[in-house]
Amino acid sequence: MNWKTFLAMLSRDAHVARRNAIQLGLQTFLQPLLFVFIFGRIMVGSGYMPESYKSLLLPGIIAISMVFTGIWAVAMPLIAEFQWTREIEDRLLAPIDVAWIAIEKVVAGMLQALVAGLMVIPMAWIVLRPGVQISIHDPLTFSVILVLIAAFSACGGLALGCTINQQHIGLMFGMVITPMIFFGCAYYPWSALKTFPILQKLVLINPLVYASEGMRATLVPQFPHLPLAAVLGALLFFDVLLLVVGLRQFESKAVS
């Protein structure tokens, strides 16, 4: 393991992210903030939704922002860099094992997802206030869940980015991302699905469910949520699974 190379690649990614900061910011925050505004302010303000929906919504929005920032931050550059231009090759030829290049991408994606998650909290809070009742009861558990969510999103980005070709990006959004968002329990708690028992079981294969429920469990425990142990176990499972799949896919793309 060559730390100098690893850190140099990380600083390259940070440099590129800084250069595209405005674009990245809009991409990361516009959609969740619009969502928060429409559902948290307009729907609640006009009385179609109860006041408590604000507090229920915020953790879900944090989870979604993190997950999609992480997936996006890793998958999109990889899809582009593995195309015919093979832009990634100058890093593949750097004096480090190929797997570490993939891990560097995961770390960069995790950092972006964490920044997105931590920034969306105050931003959404400002849009939603007054009437949001969130608090971090257990900072340690909260941090662990944040890191596990960031890791799952970045590893998911690695697996997707090394599996999908440029011409299938649209399909990825239609077939993977969209269902994941709507069945991810981000806009409603998992317990709200109890009237659809089959669906309620089915959505458990969606890792976003555990991200949303985990955020709810630590920020708004007054609402019903999945048990913390289940959330932690499932997130860890998806982290490892997606990392293993992602690394395999990365190596098969990197070396022909």
Add this chain to the structure above:
Amino acid sequence: MVGVRTQDLCKTYNSSPPLGAAGGFVARADAKGSKQQKNQIPALDGLSLEVMPGEIFGLLGPNGAGKSTTVGVLTTRVRPTSGQAWIGDHDVWKEQAQVKLLIGVVPQRPNLDFSLTAREILVFHGAYFGIASKLRNDRADALLEKFKLTERGNQMVRGFSGGMMQRLSIARAMMHDPQVLFLDEPSAGLDPQTRILLWDIIREYHAAGKTVVLTTHNMEEADALCQRLAIIDHGHKIALGTPTELKATIPGGFLLRLRFGNQTEGLLGRLRSLTGVREVRSTESTGVDIYADRGGSLISEIANLAASSGADLSDVHISEPSLENLFLHHTGRSLRD
């Protein structure tokens, strides 16, 4: 100084080779022709090579011969189906990180990092190789100057012309001062002046005690630059030696490619009997290749002979001793085919 060695390298692609790694169109026509195992595309078939430390070595062959795949295997980008490759004492596929420290690679098509400026590409490349900040900045400036890119140094490379990208790729490969420099078709797409500049730079790099391995299908380049050459076709080595040695193996040296309107019986035998003719080969239906000690002075005799045999001589092409002729002699195909 570091040498390069391969032993019985074989590579079969299961699908069409990834463009980046393999560069060319590897024997695709052959795969289509034979209906055996679909998509199994053989690129290397038992290739053994030895490049001496401090040598400029050329791999010469037509598109699809396996040149880029060979470079791919030696530069950790293509995993061989069987066989071994070494850079110095390091097994390429067992000690990848050490091997990557020793080599610099200029790919066939520029693979620059489009998210960075030209200068950043060089500086970050230096950082990947652990070069200290001041040194890598100085080196980047020196290389930009050398490759006449200083003015464009702070621009994103997306808008660069093909020739500029190629120059920057070469500068990047030299950034960490590698012991072995691999250049895959380095002068493809370069204008003549830049090509001369590149040749000078390669010679200068070699003079500093470095090993250079380049692939080309350009005869002139191989002749001008390489100390030794391997001619490869269909993943085999078909000839090896210095350009002069190789050219001396062509019978006679001159090649006369003739085409007749119709080929009459006994024509080949009569052509063979002409003085200075070393070898006569019939090509396609009505073509004949003659390897001979002399060129132009044979034409009148050939024309007379053709007229008296009733064979209508319709086309004549004379070429002097060259690697192109050598390739043709070994494979029956032109390098440009």
